Amino acid sequence: MQNWKPTDSLTGTLMEIRETDCERGTEKMEKTIEKKRKKEQAVVREMIFLYCRKKHRRSELCPSCRELLEYAQMRSECCPFMETKTFCSNCRVHCYKLQMREKIREVMAFSGPRMMLYHPVMAVWHAACSVREKRKMRND
Numbered sequence: 354m355q356n357w358k359p360t361d362s363l364t365g366t367l368m369e370i371r372e373t374d375c376e377r378g379t380e381k382m383e384k385t386i387e388k389k390r391k392k393e394q395a396v397v398r399e400m401i402f403l404y405c406r407k408k409h410r411r412s413e414l415c416p417s418c419r420e421l422l423e424y425a426q427m428r429s430e431c432c433p434f435m436e437t438k439t440f441c442s443n444c445r446v447h448c449y450k451l452q453m454r455e456k457i458r459e460v461m462a463f464s465g466p467r468m469m470l471y472h473p474v475m476a477v478w479h480a481a482c483s484v485r486e487k488r489k490m491r492n493d
C-alpha cells in the first residue's frame with residue numbers, strides 16, 4: 354500500500370473505494386465553489402452599488418450600472434474557473450467583453466479601496482484571496 358499510486362495498479366475494490374471518495378470530494382468541492390461564487394457575486398454587487406451611488410449620485414442603480422451588474426453576475430454564473438479562482442479580477446482568462454471589462458475595471462479601481470471603509474470584512478477576504486490566488490498563478 355505504501356507505493357500505491359492512484360493512476361495505476363488498482364484492484365476493483367480500491368477502484369470502488371476511490372470512486373466513492375471522489376464523489377464525496379466532488380460534492381464537497383462543488384459546495385465550496387458555489388459558496389465562492391455567491392461571495393464573489395456579493396462583492397461585485399456591493400462594488401457596483403457603491404460606485405453608482407458615489408459616481409452617479411443615484412440611490413438606485415442607474416441603467417448602465419445595472420447592465421454591468423447583470424453582466425458580471427452572468428459571467429460569474431458561467432465561469433468554468435471557479436475552482437481555481439475566486440474573483441474575475443484574478444482570473445487569467447478575461448472573459449469579459451471589452452466594453453464591460455473597461456467598466457468593471459473602473460468600478461474596481463473606485464470601489465476597491467473604499468470597500469475597506471464600508472465592508473471591511475468583505476474587503477479583507479477579497480484581498481486575502483487575491484494574494485493567495487496570484488501567488489498560486491505564479492507557481493503554475
Ligand SMILES: [Zn+2]
Binds near residue numbers: 417
Ligand atoms: Zn451608475
